[in-house]
Amino acid sequence: MVDQKKVGVLGCTGSVGQRFILLLSQHPYFKLHAVGASSRSAGKKYKDATRWKQSQQLPEEVKDMIVQECKAAAFAECDVVFSGLDADVAGEIEAEFIKNDLVVFSNAKNYRRDPVTPLMVPLVNTNHFDIIPHQRNVKGLNKGFLVTNANxxxxxxxxxxxxxxxxxxxxxxxxxxxxxxxxxxxxxxxxxxxxxxxxxxxxxxxxxxxxxxxxxxxxxxxxxxxxxxxxxxxxxxxxxxxxxxxxxxxxxxxxxxxxxxxxxxxxxxxxxxxxxxxxxxxxxxxxxxxxxxxxxxxxxxxxxxxxxxxxxxxxxxxxxxxxxxxxxxxxxxxNTVIGAAGSSILNAEVAVVKGLL
Ligand SMILES: NC(=O)c1ccc[n+]([C@@H]2O[C@H](COP(=O)([O-])OP(=O)(O)OC[C@H]3O[C@@H](n4cnc5c(N)ncnc54)[C@H](OP(=O)(O)O)[C@@H]3O)[C@@H](O)[C@H]2O)c1
The missing domain is CATH 3.30.360.10 (Dihydrodipicolinate Reductase; domain 2)
Known part of the structure; x- marks a missing residue:
């Protein structure tokens, strides 16, 4: 048994974000707590901010959630933050989240080449979590860390x-x-x-x-x-x-x-x-x-x-x-399950089992 973790989704209205919403609905380890997107969407109910393009229905519990600005303060209670942000903005936003000691699993390309950040495919190299204590030292983090998934x-x-x-x-x-x-x-x-x-x-x-x-x-x-x-x-x-x-x-x-x-x-x-x-x-x-x-x-x-x-x-x-x-x-x-949102979620499940979260 695992205590359910509170999770946030950045870029919640996009192609990857919508897949996160679906995969996190009824998830045994994770409960959706906060969703974020651009200032165009912030302040709106999720159902009004997103153009839902999935063949499965938008889960009831998400419809009326209010979309937040992608600021760390709005996600401070989240044990994990999943990012499906556009690469043009992901670099700066994810850096602010990490600076605030949050845990981020990102789909964007910005930190994939970072020498202390895992580039992780959950069916291949979850042993790369071994670098997290060193990453925390280098970045001055206590509980936060950053993991990216691949293209x-x-x-x-x-x-x-x-x-x-x-x-x-x-x-x-x-x-x-x-x-x-x-x-x-x-x-x-x-x-x-x-x-x-x-x-x-x-x-x-x-x-x-x-x-x-x-x-x-x-x-x-x-x-x-x-x-x-x-x-x-x-x-x-x-x-x-x-x-x-x-x-x-x-x-x-x-x-x-x-x-x-x-x-x-x-x-x-x-x-x-x-x-x-x-x-x-x-x-x-x-x-x-x-x-x-x-x-x-x-x-x-x-x-x-x-x-x-x-x-x-x-x-x-x-x-x-x-x-x-x-x-x-x-x-x-x-491409949006094992190629994106599902990859982040499965990586995070491994982190839970390994006691990193
Ligand atoms: N699609 C895939 O198969 C796939 C696979 C692997 C990785 N990726 C990567 O995952 C990321 C998301 O891709 P996507 O296909 O889901 O893109 P997308 O459909 O264009 O969605 C982009 C998301 O970013 C948000 N956003 C844009 N500008 C923002 C800002 N200034 N501040 C905060 N949020 C902002 C958008 O919110 P608004 O609706 O409010 O504009 C939207 O939620 C990209 O980095 C992409 O390279 C995608």
Missing amino acids: CSTTGLVVPLKALQDKFGPLDAVMVTTLQAISGGGYPGVPSMDILDNVVPFIGGEEEKIEWETGKILGAVNADATAFTHVEQTKVSAQCTRVAVMDGHTACVSVKFGGAKPTVEEVKAAMREYSCESQALGCPSAPKMAIKVFEEEDRPQPRLDRDLEGGYAVSVGRVREDPVFDIKFVALSH
């Missing part, structure tokens, strides 16, 4: 890569082409006249994020838990496209192994058998299977498979030999 496309990629790295050692090279959903750009996102009947072969900053973040996430915490050791061996090349899919990012991936090339069946087995700490700790949102491996030749597909395990699992299919690299496959992940 949504990076998240869907690193889970199968971690399964392969654990089983076969560090990879030499990864080539990935993504087909990303429009909800990944927030609301209203790409204009309909740009995305219908079309593929947009550019998402600003996305390829650089995938190419850099992978090395930090797949890396380790050093022996005295004061720094992250990135995986330098694995070179990543990414091409990102936006496609007319509502939710669910697809990634077509080719990998070259550092050691001997495993067979297709060995690769599938490594992914099927893969398990991670958030599962072992019994966290309520952890999927039973971190990776579902399909045998059907036309799966995974976003509309059919993105909600597998509530959107917390990664689906992999079409595992086969690659004539240029070693092995290729297709991965699918829900």
Whole structure:
């Protein structure tokens, strides 16, 4: 049994914020206590401030909550603050929350490269929490700390890569082409006249994020838990496209192994058998299977498979030999669940079980 923690959501009206609202409704560890957004929304009831775009109903208990300005004082009673803030404002706002000794789990890119801040995917590297005592020392914090989660496309990629790295050692090279959903750009996102009947072969900053973040996430915490050791061996090349899919990012991936090339069946087995700490700790949102491996030749597909395990699992299919690299496959992940809000929530569940909260 866990005493329910009071939580806040910053950026509560956005694409990620709405997913937080849904995932936190009826959560066994967390109870929504405060919601925040811009001055355009502050002072309004949540139901009037947000344009609700989810297929599930807006939970009753949230409808009349008053949206706050994103100031630490309004969230002082929160044990945890989840941030789905726009990156243009997240840096300054999250810094003020941390300065006030609050715990922040952020989806924004601003502090992912910070040398004492974990960049955490809950199906991969929750051991990076080990750096938190050092982070608190460096930032002069007593109970507060900051954890970021990865770019949504990076998240869907690193889970199968971690399964392969654990089983076969560090990879030499990864080539990935993504087909990303429009909800990944927030609301209203790409204009309909740009995305219908079309593929947009550019998402600003996305390829650089995938190419850099992978090395930090797949890396380790050093022996005295004061720094992250990135995986330098694995070179990543990414091409990102936006496609007319509502939710669910697809990634077509080719990998070259550092050691001997495993067979297709060995690769599938490594992914099927893969398990991670958030599962072992019994966290309520952890999927039973971190990776579902399909045998059907036309799966995974976003509309059919993105909600597998509530959107917390990664689906992999079409595992086969690659004539240029070693092995290729297709991965699918829900960009606002395991790719964003769900990632923060599962990371925070791990923090609860580890006694950090
Ligand atoms: N969408 C995804 O799949 C995804 C995945 C991973 C990470 N992310 C990251 O998560 C963050 C949120 O993305 P999103 O897609 O949810 O964006 P979004 O739909 O555009 O929502 C942005 C949120 O930020 C708030 N905001 C904007 N300016 C503000 C200000 N000056 N002060 C306080 N709040 C302000 C907005 O409130 P108002 O409604 O009041 O304007 C809204 O709640 C971004 O950093 C994004 O890169 C997104």
